[in-house]
Amino acid sequence: MHSAILPILIPLIAGILLLLAKHFGLKNQRILSVAMIIILIVISFLALPQVLQNNPVVYAVGGWQAPFGIVLVMDRLSILMIIITSLLALGALWYAIVSDTDKRGAHFHVLFHLQLYGLNGAFLTGDLFNLFVFFEILLLASYSLLLHGEGNGRTKAGLHYVVINLVGSTLFLFAVGTLYGILGTLNIADLAYKISILPSSDVGVVAAAGLLLLVVFGLKAAMFPFYLWLPGAYSKTSAPVAALFAIMTKVGIYAIIRVHGTIFSDNAGELANYYAPWVLNAGLITLIMATFGAMSAKELKNQIAYLVLASVSTLLISVGIHSVAAMSGAIYYMIHSTLIAGGFFLLSDIIVRSRGQIRGKLIKAPLFNNSVFIGSLFFLYAIAIASMPPLSGFFGKLMILFAAIDHPHAGMVLTVVLLSGLLSIVTLAKTGSQIFYDTDNSAEPIHAKITNKYFPPVLFLFIFAPLMVIFANPITEFTQNTAEMIFNTNAYIEAVLNISTETRQ
């Protein structure tokens, strides 16, 4: 009965318990922290059958029915996002523990769980203002996590990230306010309904608010020209945080799918899908810029950050193509790119630690321990993130490209996506050979203390890439159905607005 709120409450309670457990010792905190994530994963998977059977599950917080109270809407998409998030979180947390990152500042575990609270809330809420609140939660937690530990670069990146996001929050409020001022409601389903009967005299204002909202979500999703915060933030923070951040941009994408997809659906009259071309074009430009960014990167983590950006832009493009097939591909690709990006950041941390003073700089460095194994991992991650076969990214991209063929801009999409893929692989080949092949054999080899316990989280996050290929059939069936559901906004609206009132005392 409460399955829709549990993914929000569990991390919140986890955060508070961890705050209580401040004096219980690091070991106990770690156990509690991991246990809570595992509970979250289990709970999310347990909710899955319910969602599959009864889609979407609507939960009226406080018993106040939509559109008046805040409702949570758990559908295929949101539960999927939660599952991805919690799996990613497990990998990131695992690495944070084995690498002792959690020791390097106060409240790591608390902030980590509160970040999940914000993320899961953002995925589940059916209310636009509540989405704002959860955005703020996840952002503030991410600000703190971003700054966790030391480093000048980190502070600068953090400052930029914080301020630009505060600007984003301001824009969010302007947009929400405008929508409320015209439509008089905050519930996403209700907004969609109100827009479907919008008098034509109000179209312009609503369109303006919608595009402003797109700027906000675009900022989160690191869409051009708002992505400038991303390379710094992702590359300068600690590895587990960067890994967890792999989901942050997806929140922006999710919000576009959820909010714009619902309220500016086919039913929106003059404004039906009007946002899609903007997303598509911005996505294409972002992809170009991301590819160039990765090519010009002089540092490993920076390069990976740009590659993450490239995967985000691929998602934007597929959202912009705006078809069931493209959406299905996008969802598949989202699972892939999130987990792989997360794992890649962890791996890059191992590489950076292994290379001693040289760290992530893409220059000649002495040989280091275990370089063959690390190199193999790098190769696997590289082909995963560059969306080469036989790993899941390729198939996600394939689905997107397949969907793109019917789009008027198919040529453009195919050209940009494929060229970017090629340049990514060229760049990664260059990087890989710089790090693992072109070693300075005259210098004393580096013996960094990378023990075997560093690798399981990296492998854990990687394993999904082949698994998703092997189980592509059921997974794509799921994504296909999810995509169909996303485009069937009427079902969503009916489910949300017709909730029974029996829960009220």
Added chain:
Amino acid sequence: MKKIKKILPHPVLSIALVFIWLLLNNTFSAGHCVLGIILAVLIPRFTSDFWPEEVCAKQPLTFLKFSGIVAYDILMANIAVSRLILGPNKNLKPAFFNLPLDIEHPLGISLLASTISLTPGTVSCDLSEDKTYLIVHGLSINNADQIIDEIKTRYEKPLMEVFKPC
């Protein structure tokens, strides 16, 4: 006695708080009286650490009389100051002077300083480090000594009577 001290560290304060509670709620209803009393007991207990030294207000009547004088002086002061403000600036004779203190109780000093600020043409500006004199600024000072005398007899004396060391 000690028990009372523990329950009501500052009885006067508690009474004042009950009164303030009723003022805040704009009512003298029974319910609020009870609530007010509860708060008036709880809050001073909670904050007693912040006010460690005892306050022995000995002569409530003297204090009332003092208050009356001050109220009257405030009114007069305002008329005088208004005239000075609105009049030409050349009528002003601003100056600082030091007011030696005999009173030692901190609350007394504060009250004296406040009184000086609220009454004719003077503002207390600083308390010397050893708390032996106040630096006072006057708006129109012809004879500092005369003003000092007036302050000492009119305000400091009654205050010293009220705030004696316990």
Added chain:
Amino acid sequence: MLLPFLGAAIVAGVAQKNRIASAWGAGIVTALSIAILTNLAYVPFEGKTLIHSWNWIPSIGLTFAFRLDGLGLLFAYLILIIGLLVIVYARYYISSRDSMGRFYSYLLLFMGSMLGIVLSENILQLAVFWELTSLSSFLLISYWQHKPEGRDGAKMALTITGGGGLAMLAGILLLGHAAGSYTLSDILTAGDAIRSHALYTPIILLILLGVFTKSAQFPFHFWLPHAMAAPTPVSAYLHSATMVKAGIFLLARLYPALSGTEEWIVLVSTAGMITLLLGAFTALFKHDLKGLLAYSTISHLGLITLLFGFSTPLATVAAIFHIINHATFKASLFMVAGIIDHETGTRDMRRLGGLWSFMPHTATLAMIAASAMAGVPLLNGFLSKEMFFERTLIDETLLNFLSPIFATLAGAFAVAYSIRFIHNVFFNGQLKNLPKNPHEPPRFMKIPVDLLVVACFAVGTLPVFTVAPVLAIAVTGSLQAPLPEYSLALWHGFTLPLLMSFIAFFGGIFIYRQRKELFARYEKNISRIDARVPYNTILNALFDLADFITSGFNKESLQTMIAWTLAASFLAVFAGFSYGDSPLFGNRAFLSMDWISIAVASIFIIAIIATVLMHKSRLVSLISLGVAGLIVSLIFIKFSAPDLALTQLSVEVVTVILILLALYYLPQHTPKESSKFRIIRDLILSIGGGIGVFVLTLAVLSREYTTIGTYFLENALTGGGGTNVVNVILVDFRGFDTLGEITVLAIAGLGIFAMLQGLKLYAPSKDIHGFAWSADIYPSILQTLARLLLPLMLMVSVYIFLRGHNLPGGGFIAGLIASIALVVQYLANGIAWTRKRIPFSTHNLIVYGLLIAIATGLVSMTIGYPFLTSAFTHLNWPLIGEFEIASAIAFDLGVFLVVVGTTVMILVQLGKLSLNSHKTHKKKSKEGQN
């Protein structure tokens, strides 16, 4: 087919323990695959096609499907058999310094990918394996990681073939789209539909891009010679039978679907012809044995491509026949080159010579294989070359009469470089300062070559008994049509093709004799032309462009980020208004303006402008910000929002205190550093933003709306038990927001705590003017008042808290008032003194506040209601009278505690900084003092 992949993993595992085991493992896996294949081979021979298919990604028509027909069988055999030979050969070739396990697992990976290509029934799946070959070949080519040329060659191969592969992927996507299916069986029968489809031209262009890059056709041929940096077994494998043949395979595979059009003929045959000539010509001039072989390979690939370009069934026969032959003789020649390299330490023909006396066995093998390559009768090369010549004669394409001439010329060069290979290495001259003393290699290194050479000979002499059946089914597989009539006889009589062979043979000898002069001319004129130069130029230019664009756009400057974001927002609003043709403003009546409001508004605007204009003098702008904050709350009061006003007031003061705390450490003035351009840009952005917001505000306010707000007014009392509707919304209707909001506060507190931990700042001991601070740390009069103020303000706080549900107030405002009461204590008495007297830790306050707030929600869950469902009741106590108890009050208490905890925690955390800092006065900044 999956066996090699599995094998790769096993081999990688085994290799950790035993080098030899990995070779055995790879060999056994391959042999096993051959056995399985042979077991299934009856199907194609019966003229049938074996198809196995599983669903994979049905939504895009991707099935996991395999197809075994003649063509596939032929290629599979080539891949596996030559693979097995290479495995045996490599066992002795790979030195003990290199990891054998790695080598074999890469090799098996590659083998599997190749098999995947040739056995795919689904073209998307084919593309998957196609890219896999690019990737695994990258690993193989760069196997010797320490060699820069290996790395570069591998990268180049990957770039070209991978890129081509991606183009081909696009082509395949379009092809399936045009054919309506991604299944080969469907596509191969839909040739007419495809050829007449509007997308045919892009399809063929993209697919040929894949083919040409993979098969090293001009102008993409240049990667192949550089890939020779790979270990020789790799070259033997990749460049004889497999990698490069993948492109050819695709031509054969898609022949029924794509061929026959003018585009096909022009593109394929032109590329083939140029490649044929260029390869043959260049091969002669390469001093590196493997370089020679590489260009020879290019040339032969051109030949095969040209044959496919002819687009006739008989040409296809010739092409597929030559595929087989080339695979055998080229693999053996590469192995020979490897043996020579292995034994002498060099592959430079200028340093080699006279090896006959050292390794006659190897030399014999080389001579036979090279003869096959040159097209000497009785060897397999001769047969297919004859067929080729024959085809060129009846060529009806554009090249027409030129093709036999070019073909003969290429043949002559082939003869010449074959002679050079033999003569230069085994006979002519002496060895020159070689690193090693050459002798015959281990027996098992020669056995693969033996076998291949025997095959050359067998096919060359007895084609009908050896290759004919396989060739027949392969051709059928490719054509998807009945076999054309052809003859594999050795002797067709004195025909024109034979004459061409004759001319080529003697022409070749002639050319070789003229080599000295030719070499000189080549060195002088042509050798400088290196396709790598434009390749590198383009690639470097791309990387430079990337650098230029990235560093141009991403200056890591916050201002730039903000400027872009704001400009985009402005554009968004502007573009939004242009949708539909709705009017900018509605016609809702406005409230009338009164002069007091105008006056207060103008004061407000003055204060704001002052804040901006005087922002360089920081304290001054802070003070004018204070005015702005005050007037904001006056606005709230004026327009019926008392709760907002109270909140705004309290937040304002706390903010000012926070800023003051920070300002102590920061410079007191902002330096002038914006350029004129910056200022103008910023002014445009600000004024633009202002106008945008102005329009947006009025656009909304001039319109009527219906709102869900009325619901709250109607239900606040009955459903939420309070008359202050705003507060009921906060703690009940939208309590979930509030829970989030206090969590934000808590996170801010914790985050700031974590951030400032151990932070050291220079605490200025003097003020702006360079004078010492006042010595009176805690002004006594303030201390006295603060004592009075604390109970008073707490009283006010309780008052505001309790009335919140019904009148303006509530937990948040009450919390702020209580915090400010405590902050006054800190201001008056300092941290140490105050800290001692506060009986709780801020940390716990936050925890318990959150717990209380959540608990009220959880309680409702335990009794079967949704989270945060509220309940309230009216109690009637004697003396006190009736009063209300609502669960929402408990929630509000949680809010109160979190607010107090967080606010005090933040302020104290900032205040405490000076404790760290006073101790460590020394270091810090040039700018710090200012």
Added chain:
Amino acid sequence: MEILLALIIAVLTAAGIFLILRARTYPVVLGLTLLAYGVNIFLFAMGRLHIDKAAILNNNAEYTDPLPQALVLTAIVIGFAMTAFVIALSLKAYSKFGNDHINGTPVKRKDK
């Protein structure tokens, strides 16, 4: 009156934007505060302007729309948390960079 309020919001926004585009942390903090004022008033105004119609239930016939007020309250609190965070962060940055430039590196002015 609406025009006056729109003007106020516009001025706040413009001033806020100008300040957040400055190169030092301190004006950026001020700018964010002004922007927050602006957007809070904006959000509040979306419930339209009403005088003497506070949403305190008594026997009045008309009340203002209470929802935007509740939203603004939440926004104010969140804004406060964010401001506090930025202030602390600006101190951290100052300590790390040794100056208060927003990008960590003060640029020398060329034109003077």
Added chain:
Amino acid sequence: MLEFALSVAIGMIVVALFLNVYRLIAGPGMPDRILALDTLYINSIVLLILFGLYLGSTLYFEAALLIAVMGFVGTVALSKYLLRGDIIE
């Protein structure tokens, strides 16, 4: 009658507000500005009370009280800043 008096009074307070803002901007010293801000707070209380009288509404009281409290705290903090720089130490 009362209404007229209130209008006049409000007018006077508005003039007072302008005067405060003048001093706040003109300075010259920081104490002048703090004084101006402090006075502005108190004048706002007066304005608010007058407005409440004008509308006959009691809802302005808490705001007035809070302005008084916050104005005081703000002034104390700013003054202490001038004195010590470090306001919480």
Added chain:
Amino acid sequence: MFEITLAILVLVGAFFTLVGSIGIVKLPDFFTRLHGPTKATTLGAGAILIASSIFFFVSSGELSLHEILITFFLFITAPISAHLMAKSALHLKQKENGNETTP
């Protein structure tokens, strides 16, 4: 009668309040400016608050005592803020005069 009393109280209050603000503009230096707000404005505010108290008592028949509290609060805090401002001004002034001893 009641109205007239109120009107006078309101006007007197406003007058004093205004005088305080005139003072801070007109008077020559900080210390003289300080006198206006400390006394006149405080008193003016007090007068108006009392007017309000009377008004609501008379118009609604219920006691309105909030205003007394504010007045009380203003009267205790105004001199303290004045003291602190003066103290800081004095502190700054001494420095400007090169740390000479007090007046």
